[in-house]
Amino acid sequence: MARGRTTWLLSREAGPHGVTVARIRLAKPAPRGTDALGVHPGRDWFTVLSGTVELLLGERTVLVEAGEAAEFSTMIPHAFGAHDGPAEIICILDQEGQRTHLQP
Template sequence: MLGAVGPRLRELRRQRQMKLSDVADVTGLSTSTLSRLESGHRRPTLDLLIPLAQVYRVALDDVVGAPPTGDPRIHLKPIRRHGRVYLPLTRSGAPVQAFKVVLPPRGDGKPAKQSTHGGYEWLYVLSGSVDLALGTQVTTLVVGDAAEFDTRQPHSITGSSDTASEILTLFSPQGEQIHIRDA
């Protein structure tokens, strides 16, 4: 089990696009120690693994490859922001983040402020209807509609019905598209 820790640490660091020196700066561990951990030339200890798990935002069990135990359910803790309610459906740090989002009813008719950020998003309308603005193009999506887009283009998602709307959204900060292949 301990022999697999090094490669796991290297993969976590690379997924987060960090250099050994970046991790060393944040954890206070030397780049030499980190390099030896990743190559398997240094035995991992809790003193070394705990700060690395914190930097990589993963559970210590994930770093050491412990077998799954306990309750696999995600315990939803709603996040309220800008009149919306976000229910996380994945653990923090997952490569693809899933959320159920409750959008307030249609606003005052003013166009919503658009934002841009790295990543790729997919959404599915569960109830109500939403306006998806991508630049100057606005598309109204209704129950059962799905959309995907590169979040580097200006975008906004707003409720367009008289009652609250609900969407399921998947977001990948790496900008990877969601692909489903039919067997």
């Protein structure tokens, strides 16, 4: 568990094409600064179960609210975190996304 983030894996083994499904509770805001934004090959997808997620994509900031979803190329520098209180998401990550977002 990374500080401010709790993760539950919902798939026991990687699914077709190596994807993993996880539920993540975010308690901290998205990290700031150009060094905080990461890139990796692939695409990320998540839907917000509760709260609001702040998604930083390059120089853009997108607020994704409960019931909404986001999908983006992970070659765009990105980070995400809770906005104005905790948030929970379900995400589908490819192998690179899993290594980047689910490893401590």
